[in-house]
Amino acid sequence: MLEAIKNVKVHLLVLALVVGAEFIGILKFDVGPGKLVLLPMLYAVFLGTFLGPKFLKVVNDKDMDNASALVSLTLMLLMARYGTLVGPKFFEILKAGPALILQEFGNIGTLLIGIPIAMFLGLKREAVGAAHSIAREPNVALIGDIYGLDSAEGRGVMGVYICGTVFGTIFFGLAASMLSILNWFHPYALAMASGVGSASMMTATVGSLSAIYPEMADKIQAFGVASNTLSGLDGVYMSMIIALPMSNKLYKILYRIKFGTPQEGK
Structure with missing residues (x-):
C-alpha cells in the first residue's frame, strides 16, 4: 500500500484522466425516441x-498493481461520503414512503x-x-473487505463494476x-427505479427523464x-x-448439482 501511495506516476495519470473527463463534460445524443x-x-x-499494457503501454503491470491497491482506500472515502448523507436525508427518505426501502x-x-x-458460463x-x-461502489467495498479484491470474488465484483x-x-x-414512451410506469417510479446505488446510472436516467418531462424535472431528480x-x-x-449469505448458499447448491461434488475449498 505504501509503495502504491508513493507512485507519483499513477496519481498524475489519475489527475489527468479526471481533468480530461470533466473537461469533456456530460454529452447528450438523441437516439431514435430515446436520449x-x-x-x-x-x-x-x-x-x-x-493506457494499459495491451494498448498504449503508458502504464505497466506494476503501475496497475499499485492502482489496484488504492481502490480499497478510495472506496473508504466514498463510504464515508455516503455516511454523511444519512442525517440530512433522513426525513426526506421517510416522506418518500416504504417503496424506497422495499426496492432493496x-x-x-x-x-x-x-x-x-x-455458473452456466463457467464461472465459479x-x-x-x-x-x-448490482456490484456498485458499496458492494465492491464489501467484497474487498470480506474476501479481498485479489480473490475470485473480488475479480467477479470488479468485472461487473x-x-x-x-x-x-x-x-x-x-x-x-x-x-417513458410506452407509458407503462409513472416518471417518478422510473426515477426511483434508477437509484440502484450507481451515481452514473441514476444520473443518466434522471437526465433522460428530465429532458422528456421538463415540467417534472425537479421532482424526478429528487426521487432519483x-x-x-x-x-x-x-x-x-x-x-x-x-444477499451475500444467500449467494453463498445458492452457489454451494448449484456447484454440487453441476460438478457432483461439494464446493472446493469451503
Missing part, C-alpha cells in the same frame, strides 16, 4: 483502459438470476462477487427513454437522488445480511 447520456466517468474508464429486495432477484447464469467463486448485487460503468450508463439512459442515496446506505446491509 443517450454520456458521463465523465465513462470517458475516464475508456481512456484508462487504453430487488437484490435477491439479481442473485437468483445472475448466479445460475454465471467469481459468480458470488459478480452476481450477489467495470461493465456496469461502461454499459450500465448507456443502458439505463436508453431504457428510461423507451419506457433519494432512491440512490438510500440504495447506497441500506444496500450494504442488504447485501451483507441477506
Whole structure:
C-alpha cells in the first residue's frame, strides 16, 4: 500500500484522466425516441483502459498493481461520503414512503438470476462477487473487505463494476427513454427505479427523464437522488445480511448439482 501511495506516476495519470473527463463534460445524443447520456466517468474508464499494457503501454503491470491497491482506500472515502448523507436525508427518505426501502429486495432477484447464469458460463467463486448485487461502489467495498479484491470474488465484483460503468450508463439512459414512451410506469417510479446505488446510472436516467418531462424535472431528480442515496446506505446491509449469505448458499447448491461434488475449498 505504501509503495502504491508513493507512485507519483499513477496519481498524475489519475489527475489527468479526471481533468480530461470533466473537461469533456456530460454529452447528450438523441437516439431514435430515446436520449443517450454520456458521463465523465465513462470517458475516464475508456481512456484508462487504453493506457494499459495491451494498448498504449503508458502504464505497466506494476503501475496497475499499485492502482489496484488504492481502490480499497478510495472506496473508504466514498463510504464515508455516503455516511454523511444519512442525517440530512433522513426525513426526506421517510416522506418518500416504504417503496424506497422495499426496492432493496430487488437484490435477491439479481442473485437468483445472475448466479445460475454465471455458473452456466463457467464461472465459479467469481459468480458470488459478480452476481450477489448490482456490484456498485458499496458492494465492491464489501467484497474487498470480506474476501479481498485479489480473490475470485473480488475479480467477479470488479468485472461487473467495470461493465456496469461502461454499459450500465448507456443502458439505463436508453431504457428510461423507451419506457417513458410506452407509458407503462409513472416518471417518478422510473426515477426511483434508477437509484440502484450507481451515481452514473441514476444520473443518466434522471437526465433522460428530465429532458422528456421538463415540467417534472425537479421532482424526478429528487426521487432519483433519494432512491440512490438510500440504495447506497441500506444496500450494504442488504447485501451483507441477506444477499451475500444467500449467494453463498445458492452457489454451494448449484456447484454440487453441476460438478457432483461439494464446493472446493469451503
